[in-house]
Amino acid sequence: MAETVLRVFRGDASGGALTDYKVPVAPGMVVLDALHYIQGHLAPDLAVRWNCKAGKCGSCSAEVNGRPRLTCKTRMDELPKDEPIVVMPMKSFPKIKDLVTDVSWNYRVNKKIPPFQPRPGADWKISQLDVDRVQEFRKCIECFLCQNVCHVLRDHDKKEQFAGPRFFVRVAGLEMHPLDGANRVGLLKDELGLGFCNITKCCTEVCPESIHITDNAIIPLKERVVDEFYDPLTMLFRKMRGPSEKRNQAG
Amino acid sequence: MTTNYEVREHDVLIIGAGGAGLRAAIEALAQGASVGVVCKSLLGKAHTVMAEGGIAAAMANVDPADNWKVHFRDTMSGGKFLNNWRMAQLHALEAPDRVRELEQWGALFDRTENGAILQRAFGGHTFKRLCHVGDRTGLELIRTLQDRGVQQGVDCYMECTVTRLLVENGRFAGAFAYWRENGRFIVFKAKAVVIATGGIGKAWSVTSNSWEYTGDGMALAYEAGAELMDMEFVQFHPTGMVWPPGVQGILVTEAVRGEGGILRNKLGERFMEKYDPKRMELSTRDVVARSIYTEVREGRGTEHGGAYLDISHKPAEYVKKKLPSMYHQFKELADVDITKEPMEVGPTCHYMMGGIRVEAETGQSSMPGIFAAGECAAGLHGANRLGGNSLSDLLVFGRRAGMAAAALAKQTAYSSLDNAQMQNAERELLAPFSNKGESPYAIHRDLQTVMQSLVGIYRNAEDLERALNELQMFKARAAAATVEGSRMYNPGWHLVGELKSMLIIAEAVTKSAMARTESRGAHSRIDYPDLDKAWGQKHNIIVQENGEVVRRELPIPPMPDDLKEVLAAQQ
Structure with a gap:
């Protein structure tokens, strides 16, 4: 199975850094699936806010490659394949932890x-x-x-x-x-x-x-x-x- | 010791901020109670937001012949007469007022030509009955209730998780919880609690449910001593997405069939002709789910193991107007244009008919001071829920539970809280940080695999036996589960608590399914394929005894003559 690298912000209000995670890519996979893979296999304490994973609740907002997106509707196959996918929390709200902000x-x-x-x-x-x-x-x-x-x-x-x-x-x-x-x-x-x-x-x-x-x-x-x-x-x-x-x- | 925790007092505590919880909060506030709503997510994100098709209420705006009696009959017959008949009656009687009330609070439904609320057809409903807003009715409902609750002055504790109900002298006294943000503990002192936490879909691997659906409220009530009922009845919605893998299980609303969608197998056969020639695609969910499953099992499934659902014979503009979320969902997630080509769909774990046993009028459980409403409560839907009856359930019984909880609170004083219970709750929450076991995610995946393969649409004694054995092993693994990192917004840590709830409820489901040696509604036993009259007379009850999941039986009370006549009028 193909692999890609997710470069995810890890940290809180006091600071943090980008961390790389290697994630297998399945057909039709969205960025939120990749974040779930990281939680399930690589970093169980990765903070991500999400609910429905169907584009209906508006919980999983983040900035993917610099663009504000719902991670549940951002397909991996529409992003450049040969470079890491950078996932940052929303900038306009105070950071709580990792991708979760205080809204x-x-x-x-x-x-x-x-x-x-x-x-x-x-x-x-x-x-x-x-x-x-x-x-x-x-x-x-x-x-x-x-x-x-x-x-x-x-x-x-x-x-x-x-x-x-x-x-x-x-x-x-x-x-x-x-x-x-x-x-x-x-x-x-x-x-x-x-x-x-x-x-x-x-x-x-x-x-x-x-x-x-x-x-x-x-x-x-x-x-x-x-x-x-x-x-x-x-x-x-x-x-x-x-x-x-x-x-x-x-x- | 209590002074170590943040303590909040409310006459009525409500756990869960979906439709039932918010409707209960609004009613308890209207009765003059102070109300606190605790929810695992942010306000407005609860699972209600995902409800698509509509609210069933016999308003007779489109089909003038509709009335509460027909709605009552449809609900009872869809539930294979295992329903609490009083709940089914109250529900059918009161749903129209609850819809009108929503409209007076600002909800805007789709309209008929003369400006009334438009109603659409749905499976198992004799008449066009579902009040709707395109295919995003749940969003309209939750936003309306959310704004109403906030304006009425509800205190909301967002991203806060209750892990234990505190009990004093055989009645509810409070709740122990933690804040997701920082992991700090908080204790609620309250005179009554309304549990409105929804279902348990996350125990299965293919589900339409959000992460919150881990059976917490049912497990909380069970651990506090309340009875659960009819836990074997888990609804598999016939139409979830099956491809691509990342979206497997996401709901495809029944409104697609309500608006004229047709199911076909890979040979192009409209297979519902075989299974329910009268109602076809608009048969009840249990029947349609089994039909699709059977088509696939017998080799007539689509490329990715589902059935085709086609609405492309309707004008493209009409489809986009009536099913906008479905149009975008398939376009964006599956590269399918549903105005031109069929969708691929298959069954997905969707809804729990069973739950906390409650009194019809008040929603009070068998444990004084503990009320329940919505999906986590049992009774209204019997062995199978009709589409559209869930949103009306939330409104009718959310209101009733809120009213009764406030009334009880008026006659009740706060109890003192027992330090030992709180310290136990704290110890249990902190244990995973010093445990030396495995990640809760691994245990959760295994649990989902077992429930999906052994406690699914079709069941048999051998599979259920195996599932029970597996569940015992999962319990041991979960007790030793370990977490990394700190208490700050730590999803691995949160999952440990949810895993405990899921395991309790999974065992309750499996034990009840094993006992019910018949097929009825959503519970299909390959080894007992027929209805058994004796089983039609009783409920399965689950209680905790000496820490074990114990099953009992409870006879269904006889139906009064006036309701019998209503049912008989159909034939």
Whole structure:
């Protein structure tokens, strides 16, 4: 059977190094299979986070040859055969051990987002067309690869001011829900820091669910912020009338 | 001694954050209880996320003739009448409300033309009954419950593993656990616990289950003194991927057949005509799994030992719309375009019908203070589960267990915790660091091989006997298993504990399978190929006695006349 070398980061928050492991390659094998082989035969304490190995849970995110990927969907036969496959933990999150990072920040951000609030008197008849638009956002498996690759988080570490693409997708799913009555536009502008995004589309490129994060979630949300806060006519109108009813509800 | 551990108190402790655990948490919170949810993985990653096809609920949106009575009949008949009839009744009655509730919490299902929730056909269901979101219904369900729970204020202990339930004066008192991240111990004091840890698929080598499915909750309850029931009934889903080897066992949703997929053998024969001409591909899972297995065994299998499942006669856009995950799964992992060519599929270990014996109304086990819901509980599905009845099970009985656990907690005070039990739990967890045995991974592989080859779809006395002998040897090896490295996020160490759970449950399955000298639902004995009326009247019960796995029998209580009439109406 053919063999290949996996060059895997071993270490923790205090430091670490790349370690080489020789792994037999079977047809159709994915990088996560290779990591399991290492655990099972060479290094039983290799820390890897994974659950379903079927691309549905979004647990096994890592950087394979420098590219953020789900290791369960990264086929060995699509990577160069004559050089080691380098597997690193996601860079934007604090290291715990080996390929496992501390993603708890994401769960804290999520708590800030007001939940779905059905409009009073909703009759729960919804057209498939309206559902389709929102279902795209609800496909998200929370692999956090978009968070990992976003330069606002990766290079500038603005975790306190900026929620990241994952949560713009989540807010988009709520805001565009045909029966939702809450307003999260003020939250997007202030607490979630939507303005930091300068639509470089890196998030969209790495999304394993092919969600059009920038085009379908972020840009429409930016438009809503502009409409509500920066439209000169609305601003004038608001000065004359006081804050809008909808924003009061959300506050 | 207790002061040495991090201690947390909750009225209700919930182990497991899949659909059942989260639904229980939401209900217990609504009853005013303080709730802690402990889960082995991150929130939102539990096995529920992998459920594909839908939630069965007789909402009659597509087939107006549907109602709870038909759903009840389908469930009982699919389970070969071994089901707890009261659970089957409650399930059929309450599932529609649980689905509507999800929608009110933000879930978005596929729609009918007039804007109602769309329902699809599935095996064993008389009518189109499965509410769904393409083929990612489980993700929609878990995300909805996760967000609801978080907003209601549930405390979640992520990547935290319970290794022992603490018992005082014959009732539940708390739980001993460790954090994966640093291996430190944590003790939960609680008045009631809801176990919602799912199944045991990882004891078999070909399985659709995630790593978490190691039977922990069933083993915890068993060790605390609760009874397990009907453990011989392990469902092999007819359609898992068979090629390439790395993806073997990954689920191919029944929705492929629900949407019109056709099974053929290598000769091109639509073989379900032989096995169930009436229901064909939409026969129950036990029947379809055995049919594929038989085709392969008799030499009519595909190149890689499976059957062909073909949906390519449907328009490509329709397939991509209704089965998007399947389309991508085959395209990316197997280089197969399912809109143009057939899939290769074969049986994969999928679901545990047996589990912790519970009361129908409350989900309480035979041990006071210990509740169970979802896959780890037994009763609803009898000898074979219908597709779609699992997600509804989680919602209906998760809610009921959460409600009953909160009610019990209201009338109960915290018990003091027994130092000796905690020290034993600690000693057991630390032993692998000083043991001189072998890697737990090697033992796990051998266990999977034995369960796959000897306790699979077809069973016989000789194989089961051999399996029991092997299991005794595995137990000795597992007790001496050794780990490398530190307590920090150490998967080898974690596997030692899971191996113990798997071995208990594997023995329970094997002993029950040996005793049941008949074939019923998912339990097929080559040496006893027929239904045995006497066995239709009783459950197998497993309890711990002097540290041994002991089997007993429990008669099924007589069904009340009104339900008998509901069943009779079918004929």
